Amino acid sequence: MTERASGRGRPPVTRRVLDILGAFSAERPALSITQIARRAGLPLSTAHRLVGELTCWGALERDADGLYRIGLRLFEVAALAPRGPALREAAMPFLEDLYEATHENVHLAVLDGLEVVYIERISARDAVHVFSRVGGRWPAHATGVGLAMLAHSDRDLQERAIAAPLRRFTDRTISSGPQLRRALAEVRRTGVAISDGQVESFALSVGAPVFGPDDTVVAAVAIVVPNTGWDARSLVPVVRASARGISRALGAPRAVRPPETAMHGA
Template sequence: MTHAASPGEPSPLRGRRPPQGDAVIDRAFALLDAFTSARRVLSLADLTHLTGMPRSTTLRLARKLVETGALERREDGRYTIGLRLLEIASLAPRGHGLRAVAMPFMEDLFHITRQHVLLAVRDGDEALLVERLSAHDADPVLYRVGGRMPLHSTGVGLVLLAGAPSSVQERILEHLPVGPAGQEVPDAAELRRVLADVRRGGFATLTLTAPWPRTSVAAPLMDPDGMVCGALSVVLPRTDVDHKTMTPAVRTCARAISRELRSAPCADKPAREAR
């Protein structure tokens, strides 16, 4: 019988329960995947419930991950993600490597706008936020660094989707999710037209009204092979800024980052994501 989570109880990981005989590495990643931005500290009981693994297996893996630094065990016995994972993640060329190249230009754009400047890459069928610069008095933003964003309904997502392989585009178009309350989701035909406009114009402008009015102006980052390897955007209050005047600044900044990527040493160039 499947255990249904009661209100206030962590919900099980959907599709993450390792079947009998799974490799240790799969079980270890299932345990790490139990942590989210809303679940940063978990007990052994939480981990057992969320992964669906036996308590003895969960305890054994948790102890090993603590030994390696992937997890840290607090004085109260609960677990958090360890700094060793941050150390390893810093070597990812499509994450921190791209961020290192882009950051000086993002700072320039931030000083011009005093709003939100986002840097994202595509990871499968989602966008992954690599960096965000935000002013203290800027409007709220929905996504955190390291968080995932939809491709079809964010500025950076539209740029990344427009530059993605046709197989990815078709997969997204065939399974458009339902948007948040008050937010319209374009149908497949409309989204195809939007993606064509993004490819033709070299930028995306997306205005949303929920949960608050805002507009995202985004432009692609190109790797040395001329492929889209990332996206840069500015998120602005819908009523306070002339967004048309912001498009040239975002595009100019994105082109400057792309030039730096072409001239960067080979070891530092972000690897292409082919999925």
């Protein structure tokens, strides 16, 4: 029996299905069947069959122009993720308060490997421009939310980040391992992460970690404002308070203990 006849030369069906879903992106949210086949690296006939099955199930939808988009069924499934709706529900009151403090950009993100995934964003129409979007990813080392989470992640992940190639976006982006190590130590010392001009030269992000019931970091919250006219130090108390409030809502033991400054004062 040849390799082709036995099927060993083809990727499994699950891989082909994931390749189809992975063909879509924020830049290409609508694709024709030919584009899907090409981007997924599949024969047109195979793509046509699998796309038909995915459409019947609701993972894909076909619009009036014959283009395919991600379907609502995937949104329903994604809503079951433990770091999704429950975290957003606990965080929303604090995110809204944080937004009222600046009327700029407020982010809630989780860590996925060495990248952050944004799960909520509140922004005014005239807020400073940022590339983030709900569901979007960004390298952790260049963002306030990413630095806040990395600094409190396990040591192995930190060392992976420090040893990894660090993509540079501006002349202020952290771009070396020693530089990242110092930045993470500073986040642990101060309780906040300040990312000034790392992704866009005119944007300033102040982020703080959010902890879960076992006191491990589960997310981070941040404000992003223009770096002219704003002093990062003035944003630190409100960002810290927001992160602590979300952590308390999630049942983090460290969030219900008095802050160290209050204990020393007592």
